[in-house]
Each structure stands twice: as structure tokens, then as C-alpha cells.
Amino acid sequence: MPLPFLTADGVFDAHEDEALPHADPERWRRPYRPGPWRVAGAAVLLLVSAFMLLATVIIAFAGTWGGAAVAGTASLTVIGCALRILRTGVWVSPAGLRRVGFFGTRSIAWNEIDAVRTVQQPVRWLGLPRTVQxxxxxxxxxxxxxxxxLLTDHSADFLARGEAFDRAAGRVEAWAREYRAVPA
Incomplete structure (x- = not known):
């Protein structure tokens, strides 16, 4: 069963050989799929929020409306966190490069970028303080x-998926080659 929300606009599956397969180039898009660790983390949070919503209904039927409001707000916060986890990553458009994090987003115009390259260095393992090569x-x-x-091969999107990291890095570099030379 295809899950279109897990693909990068669903266009990369059909056009694997093209460097920049996109239907509407003006939109911000993620040039890779979210990884299994990111999707699993979001799924666990959504499962927890389902139990929290059930608890909210039980608390509301018990008649304590203040407690139900607190439980409902907490469950909606967990749902928002799950959606934000799925949204994090690198997004590209003709306007530039956007790095979406859990707490903030930073956009960089293509004309402010001199080089996009893949390097060997110590990277954080799943975003934790522990670093690995x-x-x-x-x-x-x-x-x-x-x-x-921007991306590491030990992040929640690419852990144990080296080929997927190489494809994603290649796609971001292709966007940089195409749009860096064009004045914004």
C-alpha cells in the first residue's frame, strides 16, 4: 500500500534517474524520504497521544473538566511534537535551502552559499551527544x-541506510548546482 505522505511529493519514485524530478519547482520540498527511525519515533508519539486522548475522554466523563482540559492540551502537544518530528530535515526550492529543526528553521538563499559538499567528520548519532565517525x-x-x-549518515533519516544518504546528498548538491548560479 503506498503511503504518499512518506514520500517526497511522490515524484522521486517515478524519476530516480533524474537529478531534479519535480512537478512544481516553486514549492519547498524535501529531496528524500523520512527515515524509519524518524517515522517510528513519530508513530510511538502518536500511539501515546491516542492513549492520552482516551484518558481525556474518561476524565471528561468523570466530570473533572479542568483535568480533561489539561489532558487534552497535553495530548495535542504530543501530536504537534510528532508532526514536527516528521517535518524536520532539509528542504529545497529555487529560493534556497531550508534546514528545519525541531525548535527552529533556518533558510539560506542560494546566492549566500559558496559550496555544498559531503565530508568525513565526527557526527552525532541519532542527534544525541554521542559522536561517531x-x-x-x-x-x-x-x-x-x-x-x-545539513544531513548526516547517522541521523534518524539515514542510520544504516548509506545508499539513501548518498542519494539525498546528491540531490541537494544537484539543487545547489542548478540554482546557485541563478541570481535570486
Missing amino acids: GQALTVAGPGGAELPV
Whole structure:
């Protein structure tokens, strides 16, 4: 059964050989699928929120409306966290590059980027403080200023999926090659 919300607009499956397969180039899009660790984490949070919503209904039937409001707010917060986890990653458009994190988003115009390259360096394992040797897709700004790491092969999207990391890094680099030369 196809799950279109897990694909990057569903266009990358049909056009694997093209560097920039997109139907509407003006939209922000993620050039890779969310990884199994990210999807599993979001699924666990949604499962927890389902139990929290059930508890909210039970509390409401018991007649304690204040407690039901608190439980409902907490369950909606967990749902929002699950959706934000699924949204995090690198997004591209003709306007630039966007790194969506859990707590914040940073957009960089293509004309502010000097180079996008894959390097070997210590990377964080699943976003935790522990570091391991791995690959990272980095962006260099004007004058060689290093910007935050975009993708790593040990993130929730690419852990134990080296080929998927290589494809995603190649796609982001293809977007950079195509749009960096075009003035924004």
C-alpha cells in the first residue's frame, strides 16, 4: 500500500534517474524520504497521544473538566511534537535551502552559499551527544564560513541506510548546482 505522505511529493519514485524530478519547482520540498527511525519515533508519539486522548475522554466523563482540559492540551502537544518530528530535515526550492529543526528553521538563499559538499567528520548519532565517525553534508557560506551541518549518515533519516544518504546528498548538491548560479 503506498503511503504518499512518506514520500517526497511522490515524484522521486517515478524519476530516480533524474537529478531534479519535480512537478512544481516553486514549492519547498524535501529531496528524500523520512527515515524509519524518524517515522517510528513519530508513530510511538502518536500511539501515546491516542492513549492520552482516551484518558481525556474518561476524565471528561468523570466530570473533572479542568483535568480533561489539561489532558487534552497535553495530548495535542504530543501530536504537534510528532508532526514536527516528521517535518524536520532539509528542504529545497529555487529560493534556497531550508534546514528545519525541531525548535527552529533556518533558510539560506542560494546566492549566500559558496559550496555544498559531503565530508568525513565526527557526527552525532541519532542527534544525541554521542559522536561517531561518519559522513555529513555541509554548506559553506561566503568567505568559507561553515554553516550548520545539513544531513548526516547517522541521523534518524539515514542510520544504516548509506545508499539513501548518498542519494539525498546528491540531490541537494544537484539543487545547489542548478540554482546557485541563478541570481535570486
